[in-house]
Amino acid sequence: MxxxxxxxxxxxxxxxxxxxxxxxxxxxxxxxxxxxxxxxxxxxxxxxxxxxxxxxxxxxxxxxxxxxxxxxxxxxxxxxxxxxxxxxxxxxxxxxxxxxxxxxxxxxxxxxxxxxxxxxxxxxxxxxxxxxxxxxxxxxxxxxxxxELDQDHLTMLGRRHANERVLLFIHGLSERLQTLGRAHLQFSLPMSREEIASYLGLVIETVSRSFTKLQDDGLISIRGRQLKILDHRKLVEAAHSPELVRAAGRG
Amino acid sequence: MxxxxxxxxxxxxxxxxxxxxxxxxxxxxxxxxxxxxxxxxxxxxxxxxxxxxxxxxxxxxxxxxxxxxxxxxxxxxxxxxxxxxxxxxxxxxxxxxxxxxxxxxxxxxxxxxxxxxxxxxxxxxxxxxxxxxxxxxxxxxxxxxxxELDQDHLTMLGRRHANERVLLFIHGLSERLQTLGRAHLQFSLPMSREEIASYLGLVIETVSRSFTKLQDDGLISIRGRQLKILDHRKLVEAAHSPELVRAAGRG
DNA sequence: CGAACAGTTGAAGAAGGTCAAACAGCGTGG
DNA sequence: CCACGCTGTTTGACCTTCTTCAACTGTTCG
Incomplete structure (x- = not known):
């Protein structure tokens, strides 16, 4: 020894x-x-x-x-x-x-x-x-x-609808937290709306509106930086099909 | 020997x-x-x-x-x-x-x-x-x-105006061709408008319109896939300042 | 308590997307 | 050689979405 x-x-x-x-x-x-x-x-x-x-x-x-x-x-x-x-x-x-x-x-x-x-x-x-x-x-x-992380970012930015980008962003964050062994259905965003906006090629107001819309649709709950994913299944689906995102917006 | x-x-x-x-x-x-x-x-x-x-x-x-x-x-x-x-x-x-x-x-x-x-x-x-x-x-x-190429792509997609993305795209292509030792002021685009659109997170019509606008502004000449950079200096400037791009559009 | 900051919300306008039609280039076949 | 049709591209008119500007709310921290 x-x-x-x-x-x-x-x-x-x-x-x-x-x-x-x-x-x-x-x-x-x-x-x-x-x-x-x-x-x-x-x-x-x-x-x-x-x-x-x-x-x-x-x-x-x-x-x-x-x-x-x-x-x-x-x-x-x-x-x-x-x-x-x-x-x-x-x-x-x-x-x-x-x-x-x-x-x-x-x-x-x-x-x-x-x-x-x-x-x-x-x-x-x-x-x-x-x-x-x-x-x-x-x-x-x-x-x-x-x-791969960069490429995921790329595919977010390639989406033409703000809601999709935000959706993919949340989903991506959640996945990363999961692989890092952290809580991934309820967590605190470490970044501001401004920073999210910059990351997603959007404007702060649009990010804010997207969040509230996702909340109204029952996919997430967000209060300040505290984020809870309420319907993970639906969130994943919505992230991959623009129609759902938009249809929900009219309900 | x-x-x-x-x-x-x-x-x-x-x-x-x-x-x-x-x-x-x-x-x-x-x-x-x-x-x-x-x-x-x-x-x-x-x-x-x-x-x-x-x-x-x-x-x-x-x-x-x-x-x-x-x-x-x-x-x-x-x-x-x-x-x-x-x-x-x-x-x-x-x-x-x-x-x-x-x-x-x-x-x-x-x-x-x-x-x-x-x-x-x-x-x-x-x-x-x-x-x-x-x-x-x-x-x-x-x-x-x-x-670095991926990150350049990222910064294109982060731009919120179609004209800027297209401008950065052309500029980036030109630079890459130059470092590869090829003609960089006049060349043939190897990809279709559709493919450019997908790459830039835009729609084919928008790409087309951007090209014709850049041509009207005297920055480039484009006929099909044959691209000529007419005013390299102005192109570089415009790529880095949205105001110029937009202002030129009103002239 | 109030200033400073972050975030939300509303109303207006601009930019890009959508749909549709015209156009150009090109190879094929008559 | 020209007519034809295919495909890729351009252009136009309209409509949706995002941005912009502005006001407002809420929270934190002196």
Missing amino acids: AESPLLDIARLRKSCAQCSLQQLCLPAGIGGEDLERLDALVKKRRPLERGDRLFRSGTGLSALFVAREGSFKTVAMNEDGDEQIIGFHLPGELIGLDALGSGTHRCDAEALEGAEVCEIPMWDLERVAAQIPGLQHQLLRIIGKNM | AESPLLDIARLRKSCAQCSLQQLCLPAGIGGEDLERLDALVKKRRPLERGDRLFRSGTGLSALFVAREGSFKTVAMNEDGDEQIIGFHLPGELIGLDALGSGTHRCDAEALEGAEVCEIPMWDLERVAAQIPGLQHQLLRIIGKNM
Whole structure:
């Protein structure tokens, strides 16, 4: 038992159980020294406050972050100065891949609420990934999973009716919360209406109206940021068929 | 000349000069045996015809593709059956990363015209990437570059005015063609209006009207699929400031 | 208590969607 | 070579939806 890291693994399993990076180590058949080496990379950072930034656009990529507690948004700025939210990052999700292509961040990452992050220095991660068999593959999968989130966002924005976008947004959030092991039928939105609007390519008033309409239709209940999904089945159906959404609006 | 691959490198440099994967090997300080090993992976596939598919949604990830000649689209299908184009892939660009997360493709990849592709078996690529120093890093960069394209798409869809989306679309296409070493001020659109509409979350008539408006404003000249950018400066400006777009419409 | 902020609601207008028709390009077959 | 029909694109008129502007409500926090 001279170097058995059993206790360490148990601790890690617990602290990282719902982390999107858990697949980076735990199920990849990595153990012992390798696991310790990986664990040594991860720095736990001080708590962050609402509005604090992990990085800014134009900054070089130094590390990837995982939201451990609290949620984040990534915001891109156009030439003309108006911002667009291009991603929300829930607790357990990854932040910082936007700089993978050029080595420079293309957006700001900002805490939506009190938060805490793990930080993985990119340079070290790449080095270790090249050495530990299986880790590179897991890294690619995690990156791929993140691309899927972007594509889901894309399909929301491709919808031409505001109600559909909002519906898909709620549904998507709920699914993500579920896979992260959190309550997914009743939860608190970490972002403002304004931020949702930006994310969905809408205007704040339209988002507000959509919410109240969904509430009137009995699909959800929403009071401020407290959201409850009342009829999950109907919500999923409605998200995938515009007719239902519109028909309900006339009732 | 027992093991000098000079001629091979020269040939590769030429044939892959504008390929998005060129960074995978050429500038990464890879040479000799390694380069040959990498080159051996790449299969050149038979010519494809318009409508031919590289893969279908639900299929397992077996290879990445690079369009050598001709363009492609990737199409996602919703539960309710309507399609959405989530990406265009110009000659030299990469196709197939959508399956990176789950190992299963989430969309169809279809040739927009006569085409030819290089095929890189994913499994082999990963294996070699783990062995050749620098290659893993280049692979991550290439994946990152592709994510940037998705994010550009996202920022188009986030714009609330049809004219802005179309403007950003044209501008983006032009930029991509330029980096791929092709004519970027006068070119032929490989996709139909219908496909542009789907990509931009608009309806075909709106796309058509936007094009004619941009033509009336003297920014472009468009006849069928033949597009000429007349005032590149003004086009870039207009793409980043809604007021200009709208003001011009009243003139 | 009241200022500041977030969210909701209402009424008006503009933008884009819908429906329908005309038009252009192109390959086929007479 | 031309007529024909197919398909993709443009254009027009109308209608729905979203945005805009504005007022109002509600909550939080000095």
